[in-house]
Every structure is written in structure tokens, then in C-alpha cells.
Amino acid sequence: MKVILIVLAVVAVIMIVLGMIAKQKSEKYYKYSNPVGEIEKQYTPMGSYKVAKLEITSGDQQIGRFVIYYPEAVEDSKEKYPVVLWANGTGSKSKTYTPFLKHLSSWGFIVVSNDDENTRTGASLNAGIDMLMAENEKSDSKLYQRIDLDRIGIGGHSQGGPAVFNMAFVQPHADMIKTVYAVSATSSYHTRTFENGWEYDISKVHVPTLLTAGTGSFDAGTAESPDQKSDEKAGIMQGICPLWSLQENFNLLPDDIDKAYFRKKGVDHGDSYLQFDAYMTAWFR
Template sequence: MKHIKKILAAGICLAASLYLTPAMAAYEIDPDYTMKYNDPGKIEQRYRWHGPYEVKSVVLSDGEAKYGNYKYKVWYPVQQAGRERPRPLVITLNGTGGSCDKDEPIFRHLASWGFVVAGNTDAQTATGFSAEWTLDQALAANQDSKSPLYHQIDEKEIGIVGYSQGGAGAYNTLEGKDGDKFKTMVTVSGVTESIGEKLHLPVWIYDPSKVTIPVFMAAGTGILDRKLITPLDEMKENYSKIQSKTAALGRRKDADHLDIQTAADAYITAWLRWQLDDDIYAKRVFTGKAPEILRNPAWDNAEVRNPETTQPKQTEK
């Protein structure tokens, strides 16, 4: 019954997407997007650029009815002989009208930092179904001796990243059958409660209080994020409800809904490096006496919450 309700809601999502043009992510990310930003944070600068790994990709499936007729694709780091080890897995959820084909440059960037990154062409991800199907296929490939992903994935280190309505999808995925497999979550201009209520989309409404894993919430200060998609007061309300002892939020200045994925990319990479790969340099963005995100003039309304930062601060520039 729960799945039937979600499928009906997905149909409503499709109709609503015609109305919700500002929230659409149906544009191709520039492969050279990293050249666009002049980041003031030193750690931010490091993770803005591509990492040390060459990246390859493989299609897991394309057009199979049991997986919603979407294409599922994975980007993965090419490991050096003699130094192979399983890598963390990141499942991604598109915004309205988006796809892994259009967002490929940011997936390649993340894979270059040592992640196996799995995406799909689902343009209506809020139900979380395509995330579950992506995870199922990636884990199956990890056990398939004929797959280039054979034993390449660390199944204990899995994260999920949701953009726009994909943020709701990430929350819904955590409540699904494989929710306990995820170790961390990132929402990127994730839709908040008011827009789901205005559009009568119950699948866009979720309960942050059920989340117990570490979460990073990123958004922009532009008018679409600020006034429509991710209002600051609702973003903070979600943040306050999350049960995890480790969380962070921040709004990238001069970024709006359509460019927040690239604008926030460096800190999203740093968060995942810390949470899934124990990167002690990346964790300094969010921990210590002076977390970089709190001092970075390119970010507003930043907050951190973790056992290693005894006095979390908030920037109000």
C-alpha cells in the first residue's frame, strides 16, 4: 500500500514539474565548471579540483522495466595495481527533470576523489524508488566477477546525495527497505515542507526527526532557494530535528538553485571524504576550534554540530 501511494504521488510530481519550472535541473553541467569558482577557503580550494584518480564508467542497466525503465550508470576510480581496496559508494538522486547524463561532470569529479558514484536518469526521484534500485544493482555488480566493479565497493561505507526533490527522495530512501545501509546523507537545495504543501505533493514531505545518520545540508542564497525551494527557516527547522550528533548546514553566497550543485561541490566532496573515507584534512571544514565553513566568507548561515566542536557557531553575514 505504501508503494502504491508513492507511485500515485510520483504521477502528481510529474504534473507538478510543469508548474515548478524554477526547480528543474534539466540542464547540462559544464565539464569545466571547476574553473568558474574562486574559493576563499583553503580546504575548499583543494576539493574543488579533481582528485588523484583516473575515472571510468559503466552502465549497469538501461530501459529495464523492473528498474523503472531508467538508465543506471556508475563512475568509479581506476585503482593502482597493488594498492586496490574497496571504495565508498555514493548514490545520487536527481532534481526535477535532471539525469545522470546531464550531471556527469560532478559525478566524475566525486569519483576522482576515490568514490564509486552511482546515478540514473530518473527525473522524478522523490519517492526514493530509483535510489533503492540503484543500490541493488551496484551491490549486485560488486559481487559479479564479470563486472569491473567486482569487489570495488565497500558495502559498509555508503552515502546518499539528493538534489532538489532528490533531497526528499533521500529522506524517503532512508525510510525504505535499505535505509539502514546508508552511513551519511547530503541534501543540496533539498525541497522543504512548504513547497510540498503548496503543490499538494505528500511525497515531498518527510520527517527529519527519523534521521540518525550524519547529514550535511547545502543551499544557495539566491532568490529561488531563499524564497521557494529551501527557505532558511525551514532548512534550520529540518536541521534541528535531525537526531544525529553530527550535522552541518550552510548556504553558498551568490549561488541559486540551478548552480548550487557545482557551487557547493567542494564542500560536498569534503563531507563525503570525511564521513566515508576518514579524511582528516576534509573533516577540518566541519570540526575543530575553527571549522572552515564557519569562517568562509563565501558561505552564509553556517552551523556545525559534532562531538569534536565544543562550541558550534553560526555565521550571519
């Protein structure tokens, strides 16, 4: 009996240690990214700004709350800081992206997220801009007159891809968006199937746009065109953001804007936003 208790105690300690290691790797993911190349080596580490946090309750139940990460220097500065608003993937809330959002803010951005788990229409991004406009005019706000509303970028993961595309041309504040970033954006194959606000027309996005995705099975799938239906027996799977989708969206974007797309080997859908973090940061910079 004594031996069994000792074994259980040892197992418990091991589990606690493993949990602590996992938490450490999650919170400081950038230290475990093994950066390669000039861009990754420059932008994978944390930036030079210490990051502060502000939460604002939304009147919209779907949005829940806005979570804002911003350079602490904002509070004592006379400068205005650029903004990035983030659109969550399906079923995700702000806390899913916490370390990632803090990392972006450390590079000098006011970063706005929320708890909308169904971001596709871009409405919660638009509401975030409304909130920022209000905060910028509140004399008792820590962000009073420190938000550069002329430099607003938007980024999104998975369902957040349709969200940023729709924000950039459908929503009321579309004309305030200066650049778009989408990682593993849901393809037109899926958006046509889902309907109900998933659809987007990326050809109407007229600001610089960066598109990224991984080559992993969930992101890339095996289908080579939007015309192929997923068929498990035939070995055909429509990934969330396959190569054909990146090419389709790139080609539909106007030719008179800066635009780019690329994939990264060995990266799949679940953590693609982390794997492209350095490139996203460089793009917004």
C-alpha cells in the same frame, strides 16, 4: 550580397566559439569556480584518481539506466572503494550532473546515478544499492568485490533532497546508509502542497547529515516561515529551500548525530550543487 555572406560567416564562427567556451566551462566548471578558503581550495580541483564509466540498464522504466563513475584504479586494486549514490532534481537525468559526478569520483568514490526524473521517494536510490550488491558478486564485473557496501553515502539536489531523506529511513536498504547530503532540498511548504510521495520526516534520519542552499531568489525566496503563502502582489515567495527550511530540518534532525547547515551568498537553485561541490566532497571524505 558578398558583404552579407561574410558577416553571416563571421557571426557563425563567433557562435561556434561561444558554444565551445560554454561547453568548456560546463565540463570543467571547477576551473572557473574561484575557490575561497581552505576547503574550497583543497576540494574544488579534480582529485588524483582517473575516472572510468560503466552503464547498466535497469529493468525499471522510470530509472532507465544506472550510470556509474569509478576510479579506474578499482580494476587493478584489491581494495574496496566507498560509494555515493546521487538523486537527481526534478526533470533531470544523469547527464545533467556528468562533470559534477566525475569530479566526485576523482576523489576516490564509486558514484552511482540514474535517469530517474522524479526521485523523491528514494526508490531509485534503493534500486541502485540492489544493483551494486549484484555487481559486487558478479565475477565478470569490473566492480567485482571492489564495492565497499559498509560505506555508502547518498546525495541529492532539489527533489533529490526528499529522495535522500526518504532513502535514509523509508526504503528497505535504509540501514546501509552512513551519511546524507542534501543541496537545495525541497522545503516542507512545497512537499505538503505536492504530496504524492514528496513528504518526508527528516527527524527519522539517524546518520550524519549536511544541508546546504543558496541565498539567490529562487532558492531563498522572501518568506520567513512555512506559514506564509506565496503571494506575488505582496512580494512573498516561498523559495525551494529558504533559510527557515534549513533551520527547520536542522532542528528536526536528532541531536545525537553530526549535523550542519549553511548557505552561500550569490548562489541560486539551478547550479547550487556545483557551488557547494567542494564542501560535499569534503563531507563525504
